[in-house]
Amino acid sequence: MYNTGFETSSSSYNKSTSWSGIPPTEYQQGARGTGIQFVVKPVWLGWVLIAATQQGICTLTLGDTAEALTTLLQHQFFHAQIRENDPTFEDWIEQVIAFVETPQRGLNLPLDIQGTAFQQRVWQALQTIAPGSTSSYSEIAQQIGNPKAVRAVARACARNQLAIAIPCHRIVGNDGSLRGYRWGSDRKRALLEREAAQAATSLSTCMTITPAFAVV
Numbered sequence: 001m002y003n004t005g006f007e008t009s010s011s012s013y014n015k016s017t018s019w020s021g022i023p024p025t026e027y028q029q030g031a032r033g034t035g036i037q038f039v040v041k042p043v044w045l046g047w048v049l050i051a052a053t054q055q056g057i058c059t060l061t062l063g064d065t066a067e068a069l070t071t072l073l074q075h076q077f078f079h080a081q082i083r084e085n086d087p088t089f090e091d092w093i094e095q096v097i098a099f100v101e102t103p104q105r106g107l108n109l110p111l112d113i114q115g116t117a118f119q120q121r122v123w124q125a126l127q128t129i130a131p132g133s134t135s136s137y138s139e140i141a142q143q144i145g146n147p148k149a150v151r152a153v154a155r156a157c158a159r160n161q162l163a164i165a166i167p168c169h170r171i172v173g174n175d176g177s178l179r180g181y182r183w184g185s186d187r188k189r190a191l192l193e194r195e196a197a198q199a200a201t202s203l204s205t206c207m208t209i210t211p212a213f214a215v216v
Contacts, residue, residue: 034080038051044100049066056110059073059161118149119159127167131167132200137174140153141153
């Protein structure tokens, strides 16, 4: 916490409520009293569970079945008031699904994710990696001003609850190897290949010059 700029341990927890609508103590108690709405949808990567509080998206996770993802959410927020298919949530759902299909479009929605001061710095650094690009654990450690914290960066990636929105899949080893990914190495590879292809297509389109008129 001191390395990330806080003067005292209490100041980091005071600041954390501005990052997340779920204060640290409530999060540790299974989000007691917090209202969470969610939906599970099929996507090209399998299934995606989207969950949100009133403050923003709190979980965006990938899986093989809708049932497994729902069970995981209930275990994570075991005291929350969880409800499914809230009509007020529809616009957010559409935006997230479109973002999963095409990460280049970005996700202009509030994120409600709980983490330590260090994790927050890592996650913010991950969001600066453009689709179609990759970085390494050591490069992220350098970027946040703590070059020796390579393992801590890896642990912060593993703690990420927002797949794709906080793009930990864009982190590779120094040798370019994929390394770990909490939602599976096959999904990581597929995401990177899809983003690279979309980035190449966008670049090709930008470089194509269409003449204003034809010369006969």
